[in-house]
Amino acid sequence: MSAKKSAAxxxxxxxxxxxxxxxxxxxxxxxxxxxxxxxxxTKKTAAPxxxxxxxxxxxxxxxxxxxxxxxxVIVHAESKEKIEKALSVKRVRKSSKKPxxxxxxxxxxxxxxxxxxxxxxxxxxQPKPVDTEKNPYLELARKHNLNVTFRQFIKVEGLTSQEFxxxxxxxxxxxxxxxxxxxxxxxxxxxxxxxxxxxxESMKYFCINEQTAYYLQKYIQYxxxxxxxxxxxxxxLVDVIRKNKAEKFLLPASDVHKEQIxxxxxxVKITFTKATFYKTVAADLSDMKSxxxxxxxxxxxxxxxxxxxxxxxxFKQNNTRIAAFGHTTALTVKNLSYRLDIFxxxxxNPSMTxxxxxxxxxxxxxx
Numbered sequence: 001m002s003a004k005k006s007a008a009x010x011x012x013x014x015x016x017x018x019x020x021x022x023x024x025x026x027x028x029x030x031x032x033x034x035x036x037x038x039x040x041x042t043k044k045t046a047a048p049x050x051x052x053x054x055x056x057x058x059x060x061x062x063x064x065x066x067x068x069x070x071x072x073v074i075v076h077a078e079s080k081e082k083i084e085k086a087l088s089v090k091r092v093r094k095s096s097k098k099p100x101x102x103x104x105x106x107x108x109x110x111x112x113x114x115x116x117x118x119x120x121x122x123x124x125x126q127p128k129p130v131d132t133e134k135n136p137y138l139e140l141a142r143k144h145n146l147n148v149t150f151r152q153f154i155k156v157e158g159l160t161s162q163e164f165x166x167x168x169x170x171x172x173x174x175x176x177x178x179x180x181x182x183x184x185x186x187x188x189x190x191x192x193x194x195x196x197x198x199x200x201e202s203m204k205y206f207c208i209n210e211q212t213a214y215y216l217q218k219y220i221q222y223x224x225x226x227x228x229x230x231x232x233x234x235x236x237l238v239d240v241i242r243k244n245k246a247e248k249f250l251l252p253a254s255d256v257h258k259e260q261i262x263x264x265x266x267x268v269k270i271t272f273t274k275a276t277f278y279k280t281v282a283a284d285l286s287d288m289k290s291x292x293x294x295x296x297x298x299x300x301x302x303x304x305x306x307x308x309x310x311x312x313x314x315f316k317q318n319n320t321r322i323a324a325f326g327h328t329t330a331l332t333v334k335n336l337s338y339r340l341d342i343f344x345x346x347x348x349n350p351s352m353t354x355x356x357x358x359x360x361x362x363x364x365x366x367x
Contacts, residue, residue, distance in 0.1 A: 106327045112339045116363035117319060122146055122356070123294040125153040125304045136353040144360055153285065153299070153307040156254070158187045158278045161194040169275045171197055174250035176204040178272070180234070180261065182215050184252045187277040189219045201225065204247060206237050234264045245270055255279040256303055259328075282307035291315060296342070298323045298352065302332035309336050321359075325352045 122137075128150040129135040141148040171192060179185050192199055204226045207213040213229035216222060230236025241249075249272035251261070256279075265272050280303045291297065291312060297320060299305050305324075308315065323342035324330040333340045344355035 107331065109327060109330045109340070109343050111343055112341055114319075114321070114339060114341055116359065117295075118364050119295045119321070119360045120146060121294045122148045122296045122298065123291070124148060124150050124298045125300065125307075126150055126298075127152045136351070140353050140357055140360075144357070144364065146360070149294070151285070151288070153283055153304040153311075154280050154301060155283045156183060156278055156280055158190060159276060161191060164191050164195070164275075164277065167275060169250075169273055171195075171250065172200075173248060174273065175202065175247040176206060176244060176249045178206045178208075178234075178237075178249055178251045178261075178265075179212055179216075180208045180251075180253070182212055183254075183278060185212060185215050185219070188252045191277055204228070204244065206241060206249075208232065208234060208237075234261050238264075238268065241268055241270060248272070250275060252277040256301070282310045285311040291320065294320060296321045296323055296356070298325075298356070299329055299333070300325045300352075302328050305329065305332045305336055305338070308338075323352065323356060323359075 122141075124137055129138070132138055137148050137150075140146065177188065179188065189199070191197075199220070201224060205213070205216060205228070207216070207227065207229040209232050210229050213227050214222070216225070216227060228237065228240045247270075249265070249270055251265070251272055251274045253261075253274060253276060255276050262274060280301065282303065285307070288311070297308070299308070299322065317339055321341035322333055322338055323344070324333050324340055325344050330340055330343050342355050342359050344350070344352045346355065349355040349358055
């Protein structure tokens with residue numbers, strides 16, 4: 001019996017040890033939920049799921065943004081006129097480097113075969129230059145040991161307001177002005193001032209070169225105006241003038257102007273008015289007794305040739321050479337029964353000083 005009792009006591013003791021060593025199942029489960037890596041993994045993976053959920057919302061927003069763009073494209077595609085205008089503008093920009101207007105070729109100028117004798121003294125029908133260091137005629141004189149004299153054969157006189165009114169031109173009817181020189185700028189604003197005309201800020205200015213455009217600062221605020229300029233010829237403005245065809249253009253000019261500009265404006269087919277704002281007349285050269293001491297006389301305008309005829313009616317050319325710049329000046333030389341010996345511009349020499357130097361080199365070598 002004692003053996004049986006001792007075995008029973010051992011079994012009871014073992015069961016008590018097992019119960020005290022193993023925790024309760026409820027507590028173990030709660031501990032596993034709090035500390036087990038499985039629960040932490042589920043928490044970490046659950047967080048990105050929440051951020052992934054709004055993804056389809058973003059996609060929907062992108063689609064919503066694309067819709068108005070597609071509508072805009074459809075609207076522009078329907079307006080064919082706007083597309084055609086846009087294409088035409090692009091074509092003009094691409095072709096701006098090449099003149100679109102084909103003007104008639106200038107007349108051929110024939111030069112005389114008069115013997116080329118030595119050249120020492122030259123008279124240039126221009127005012128004496130202010131900058132004597134960079135003047136091309138004085139550089140030519142230093143290079144070839146020549147004597148160069150400057151004397152202006154013409155002068156410019158502005159029309160009075162009464163003379164301008166006789167043309168019956170209303171300046172304010174025009175929305176654009178074509179300015180070919182600083183003289184045109186001066187006399188345009190002078191006439192406006194004398195006639196008490198306030199030039200509107202909306203006026204557009206088309207200048208033949210950059211220097212003329214910047215000269216406008218003397219009369220207007222440059223930044224607040226619409227100003228366009230070319231690179232020395234009216235053909236440079238062909239594109240921008242065509243873009244402003246709706247405007248009525250005013251061309252301030254002298255009584256003697258270049259017909260090429262008028263031909264250009266006619267070819268472009270715009271509405272314009274040519275108005276005389278100033279005139280070029282012969283200067284008084286009564287202090288000059290004779291021209292026999294000069295080997296070459298250089299002229300740049302037809303009025304300069306007429307001034308020669310008016311101031312020296314008894315002048316006989318003989319061995320005096322005449323140089324003319326420009327086709328109109330050259331034709332005036334021949335029309336007044338003078339001999340033309342030097343002409344510029346030509347394919348070899350685009351400037352007058354270049355043409356003079358080529359002639360002097362050949363003439364002074366022979367003598």
